[in-house]
Amino acid sequence: MSTLSRARISDVAALAGVSTSTVSRALSNPDVVKPDTRARIRDAIAALGYVPDGSARALALGRGRMVGAIVPTLDNAIFARAVQGLQTTLSSSGYQLLISAHEYNPAAEIEVVRALLERAVDAIVLVGIDHAPQTFELIRASRVALLLMWTYPGQAQHGDENVAPVIGFDNREIGRLAAQHLLELGHRRFGVISGFMRQNDRARQRVEGFRQTLAEHGIRLPEANVVEQPFGYEGGRAGLKLLMQLRPAPTAVFCGNDVLAMGCLFEAQGRGIDVPRQLSIVGCDDLPIASQITPSLTTVLLPTYDLGVHAARAVLHWMKNDAMPESECLPIELVVRGTSGPPAV
Amino acid sequence: MSTLSRARISDVAALAGVSTSTVSRALSNPDVVKPDTRARIRDAIAALGYVPDGSARALALGRGRMVGAIVPTLDNAIFARAVQGLQTTLSSSGYQLLISAHEYNPAAEIEVVRALLERAVDAIVLVGIDHAPQTFELIRASRVALLLMWTYPGQAQHGDENVAPVIGFDNREIGRLAAQHLLELGHRRFGVISGFMRQNDRARQRVEGFRQTLAEHGIRLPEANVVEQPFGYEGGRAGLKLLMQLRPAPTAVFCGNDVLAMGCLFEAQGRGIDVPRQLSIVGCDDLPIASQITPSLTTVLLPTYDLGVHAARAVLHWMKNDAMPESECLPIELVVRGTSGPPAV
DNA sequence: CTGAAAGCGCTTACAG
DNA sequence: CTGAAAGCGCTTACAG
Numbered sequence: 001m002s003t004l005s006r007a008r009i010s011d012v013a014a015l016a017g018v019s020t021s022t023v024s025r026a027l028s029n030p031d032v033v034k035p036d037t038r039a040r041i042r043d044a045i046a047a048l049g050y051v052p053d054g055s056a057r058a059l060a061l062g063r064g065r066m067v068g069a070i071v072p073t074l075d076n077a078i079f080a081r082a083v084q085g086l087q088t089t090l091s092s093s094g095y096q097l098l099i100s101a102h103e104y105n106p107a108a109e110i111e112v113v114r115a116l117l118e119r120a121v122d123a124i125v126l127v128g129i130d131h132a133p134q135t136f137e138l139i140r141a142s143r144v145a146l147l148l149m150w151t152y153p154g155q156a157q158h159g160d161e162n163v164a165p166v167i168g169f170d171n172r173e174i175g176r177l178a179a180q181h182l183l184e185l186g187h188r189r190f191g192v193i194s195g196f197m198r199q200n201d202r203a204r205q206r207v208e209g210f211r212q213t214l215a216e217h218g219i220r221l222p223e224a225n226v227v228e229q230p231f232g233y234e235g236g237r238a239g240l241k242l243l244m245q246l247r248p249a250p251t252a253v254f255c256g257n258d259v260l261a262m263g264c265l266f267e268a269q270g271r272g273i274d275v276p277r278q279l280s281i282v283g284c285d286d287l288p289i290a291s292q293i294t295p296s297l298t299t300v301l302l303p304t305y306d307l308g309v310h311a312a313r314a315v316l317h318w319m320k321n322d323a324m325p326e327s328e329c330l331p332i333e334l335v336v337r338g339t340s341g342p343p344a345v
Numbered sequence: 346m347s348t349l350s351r352a353r354i355s356d357v358a359a360l361a362g363v364s365t366s367t368v369s370r371a372l373s374n375p376d377v378v379k380p381d382t383r384a385r386i387r388d389a390i391a392a393l394g395y396v397p398d399g400s401a402r403a404l405a406l407g408r409g410r411m412v413g414a415i416v417p418t419l420d421n422a423i424f425a426r427a428v429q430g431l432q433t434t435l436s437s438s439g440y441q442l443l444i445s446a447h448e449y450n451p452a453a454e455i456e457v458v459r460a461l462l463e464r465a466v467d468a469i470v471l472v473g474i475d476h477a478p479q480t481f482e483l484i485r486a487s488r489v490a491l492l493l494m495w496t497y498p499g500q501a502q503h504g505d506e507n508v509a510p511v512i513g514f515d516n517r518e519i520g521r522l523a524a525q526h527l528l529e530l531g532h533r534r535f536g537v538i539s540g541f542m543r544q545n546d547r548a549r550q551r552v553e554g555f556r557q558t559l560a561e562h563g564i565r566l567p568e569a570n571v572v573e574q575p576f577g578y579e580g581g582r583a584g585l586k587l588l589m590q591l592r593p594a595p596t597a598v599f600c601g602n603d604v605l606a607m608g609c610l611f612e613a614q615g616r617g618i619d620v621p622r623q624l625s626i627v628g629c630d631d632l633p634i635a636s637q638i639t640p641s642l643t644t645v646l647l648p649t650y651d652l653g654v655h656a657a658r659a660v661l662h663w664m665k666n667d668a669m670p671e672s673e674c675l676p677i678e679l680v681v682r683g684t685s686g687p688p689a690v
Numbered sequence: 691c692t693g694a695a696a697g698c699g700c701t702t703a704c705a706g
Numbered sequence: 707c708t709g710a711a712a713g714c715g716c717t718t719a720c721a722g
Contacts, residue, residue: 398698405701405702
């Protein structure tokens with residue numbers, strides 16, 4: 001306890017009067033060690049405050065029991081919840097989570113991936129399928145498992161081969177659900193507030209699903225009616241400002257996520273626009289605030305915590321069986337609340 | 346590229362026609378390697394997709410360039426933002442963040458700490474000063490740097506010695522600012538909605554500061570007027586329900602954080618209580634939503650992103666100079682908005 | 691049930 | 707400017 005350096009397995013072995021092999025076995029495979037030898041080792045460990053050195057262990061074992069995850073940002077409840085689901089699930093199986101954010105800077109991602117690969121991660125989890133080719137190549141060359149989340153269809157394609165399993169939602173269906181709901185209410189003039197779609201397959205697909213469903217009902221969504229804004233309440237506000245300058249103005253707005261939708265709602269309230277009487281708003285995510293606010297937000301519920309849990313389970317399964325897990329598409333659902341209603345006549 | 350296992354430094358050395366020592370130097374200290382040797386090595390690395398093995402490197406170097414952080418939960422914007430600040434700052438100096446949450450289960454913390462210590466972390470960051478003695482002992486025995494955040498005063502005391510530097514806020518001052526503001530408005534009957542105070546020094550100190558300031562003005566805050574609730578909108582709602590059963594009912598409520606304050610506001614709105622005419626509410630954190638909602642929330646602004654940045658800088662400084670950094674107390678400020686006003690007469 | 695020894699993939703004095 | 711060799715702290719066949 002009073003030596004200058006951290007206790008090593010040899011210190012424990014010396015104190016317990018056994019070899020380091022036996023200490024190692026007592027730790028990783030206790031059953032094969034005689035009970036009272038085990039007890040002496042346990043006492044020595046406690047006396048020394050011994051904690052095994054992870055890098056040595058990882059080097060000997062060839063795996064570090066860590067998973068690296070890269071998300072756009074933690075500063076959005078939706079990613080924070082998914083990360084929480086990942087972390088909790090991994091942790092309960094002895095894996096630790098290394099987390100990084102690239103703040104929607106795709107160029108940064110490759111460096112973040114490299115940093116993770118240099119830290120003994122056994123798997124990497126990324127958001128979406130839009131990633132630089134070098135990112136995929138580096139991960140493949142490193143022989144590290146790769147899982148993509150938040151998106152679906154089946155295996156992500158990259159060139160000719162299946163690059164990685166994906167666990168996520170049908171993002172086109174999100175736009176479809178929103179469009180159907182608004183069409184049924186009788187709306188005919190629409191606006192969309194989306195995050196930036198470049199390098200963001202989820203955002204793109206949500207808008208595509210929305211647009212396509214309108215098209216199937218004979219309604220064209222002009223480019224000008226789709227505005228891209230940075231995520232955040234301010235983005236939602238700015239988005240509505242732009243949409244309200246259109247002539248004729250839309251009677252219904254689909255927002256790519258709840259933060260944009262809330263911003264849109266705040267802007268409407270600030271302008272004295274009656275929601276949903278004069279304007280309907282549909283969001284996506286179902287953040288906790290969505291059901292609390294007045295009027296409560298009509299939105300598409302995405303089970304993001306579950307998403308993290310499922311992604312973690314897939315990774316754990318992969319590590320355990322050395323077999324690529326199945327892709328998964330989690331169910332989503334439209335939740336109709338107070339911000340949507342028939343258009344004013 | 347088509348071998349079954351990941352490229353090692355010896356593969357790079359062979360391909361470049363040099364020794365592993367030279368490859369290693371080219372990577373960590375390029376200046377001492379002849380330019381065209383360096384170029385051959387660079388090409389070999391690219392051709393093989395070589396990424397150094399972090400566990401081997403960490404073992405040889407004695408440090409893993411990772412920092413472990415444990416927060417109560419990521420599912421609260423306030424922790425997510427601090428983690429984001431930590432991560433961004435560490436990452437830009439070549440350190441990676443290992444993150445865990447204990448979900449307010451103090452018994453879980455020791456195991457989480459152990460899991461982190463077993464992964465070659467060079468430092469550990471914890472929230473608050475309330476931790477099990479074994480947690481402190483284990484970290485000390487592991488010779489890993491420890492930093493506490495979110496709390497202040499000076500060095501955290503544990504037994505007789507300074508256990509760790511702390512970087513945070515004066516949590517008593519938070520309660521004091523709220524009390525002063527409400528007293529000046531003319532309130533005399535108060536309620537408090539707090540998170541659970543056991544094992545949460547921040548929550549305790551906020552309430553203490555509030556109570557003490559009232560006492561200095563001759564007002565006693567009865568135990569029954571302080572309700573503890575789980576964090577979350579529902580907790581805030583439940584808290585106000587309880588406070589409203591008091592006779593006489595409080596005219597002003599101080600909430601331990603903005604999530605509780607928002608829940609309190611939603612409950613008031615649901616009951617037709619006019620805020621701030623019939624009830625004043627003061628929160629803490631200044632979440633982005635606080636200024637957007639109607640009425641906007643009077644709250645104490647805590648610079649939590651900065652907190653993460655400062656904590657990361659302190660850790661980096663510690664790693665670089667091998668000297669314990671100074672403790673820091675970050676400035677906070679009361680932001681008066683729409684949920685506070687004079688009591689009804 | 692236990693120990694001696696080799697090996698995991700790096701780094702770094704040391705010698706040239 | 708470069709290479710041979712030892713060492714970081716573990717694990718695990720192998721032998722007993």
